[in-house]
Amino acid sequence: MPSHAPPATPSAAPSGAASEAGSEDAQFAAFQARAEAANLNPQTLLATDYLNHFNEIVMLIEMVGDMPDILEECREWAPKDYCAHFADSAFKDKELAIAAYAHVPARFKEPFEETISHLDHLVEQSIARLDEAIAAGDPEIIQVRAHAASRAIQRVMDVASSIIHGAERAMRQDEIDNLLQI
Structure with missing residues (x-):
């Protein structure tokens, strides 16, 4: 006897992982729509304003070559x-930048965070090397190391900036180590 049951229809509500992925896509799209007007990259949801935190130390380190006392400020x-940068900043859309960060695609977020970790380490290493040069009392070495450190930090900042603008590659640690061979 044939069945008189109605044909099966797909469920209107997606289940489990599919539902979460759809929700995440919708949230990402919502942030993308607001990103450009807020000076966030709509592809990555990241803002170059974060790099201002590093611009400050680049300027200070560069000045150490002529004014070694500035190293105290560097420390x-x-x-x-x-x-945390945006929470403490005067950036107009800082709440959006903070909220959007949770939705940055992993293909950008992972190399970005890796690059920032390299930057933090490079700054720390640069300050230690300048400390050594100042302790040795050789103005020429201080000048050379200050210049090399500020350029090295700037190069890694350029990588961070390229990720903010859609690149998906961070520098390897050996590439960064080679920047400070002076």
Whole structure:
């Protein structure tokens, strides 16, 4: 006897992982729509304003070559993660930048965070090398190391900036180590 049951229809509500992925896609799209007007990259949801935290230390380190006393100010600089930077900043759309960070695609977020970790380490290493040069009392070495350190930090910042703008590759640790061979 044939069945009189109605044909099966697909469920209107996706289940489990599919539902979560759809929700995440919708949230990402919502942030993308607001990103450009807020000076966030719509592809990555990241903002170059974060790099201002590193611009400050680059300027200070460069000045150490001519004014070694500035190293004291360099020592006061501390790493600050992306969300903490925006929480403390005057960035107009800082709440959006903080909220959007949770939705940055992993293909950008992972190399970005790796690059920032390299930057933090490079700054710390640069300050230690400048300390050594100042203790040795050789103005020429101080000048050379200050210049090399500021350029090295700037190069890694350029990598971070490229990730903010859609690149998916971070520098390897050996590439960064080679920047400070002076």
